[in-house]
Amino acid sequence: MVDLSQYFPILLFLAIAAGLSAAFVFLPMGVSRLTGAHKPQAEKLTEYECGFPAFEDPRSQFDVKFYLVAISFLLFDLEASFLFPWAVSLDHTGWAGWIGMMMFLGILAIGLAYEWKKGALDWQ
Structure with a gap:
């Protein structure tokens, strides 16, 4: 038991x-x-974020490009958060740390080039 x-x-x-x-x-x-x-009251229930009523149904779908730009922003924001500790500890990590970060930045650059080529960053 x-x-x-x-x-x-x-x-x-x-x-x-x-x-x-x-x-x-x-x-x-x-x-x-x-x-x-x-x-x-009617005045309290009015729109306060943008200042004017919405043009269309709030449940309508966003364009997928909005999400691609938002994901790209998050990706490069995280990249910046990795670069600061890497720069501080570079004297301890040596060449292995430098090569590892260059590979990481290279992968991100390839992803950005792919996104740019596909037109994901073009806003219409």
């Missing part, structure tokens, strides 16, 4: 975490309802 009492601290931790999570989510909503902060 297995002694399940040794799992009690984990169960207690999970119960406390679930309770705190629920409190952080539902307590502010309940307080705002009770204090009268929830009073929707």
Whole structure:
């Protein structure tokens, strides 16, 4: 027979975490309802991010080029985050670190050239 009492601290931790999570989510909503902060009006429900109503259905699909540009941005942003620690530790890694980073940059350059050739960066 297995002694399940040794799992009690984990169960207690999970119960406390679930309770705190629920409190952080539902307590502010309940307080705002009770204090009268929830009073929707036409002016409060208007568009506030771009300043004008949307031209079309918000559930319409984006062009795939938007996603390609966003993925390219993330890719080169991550590249920059790899370059900073590499530059700091280059004296410790030596030639092996330099060759490894040049291979990494070469692969990224080939990917960028492929994207450019396919026209993924052309915005219409």
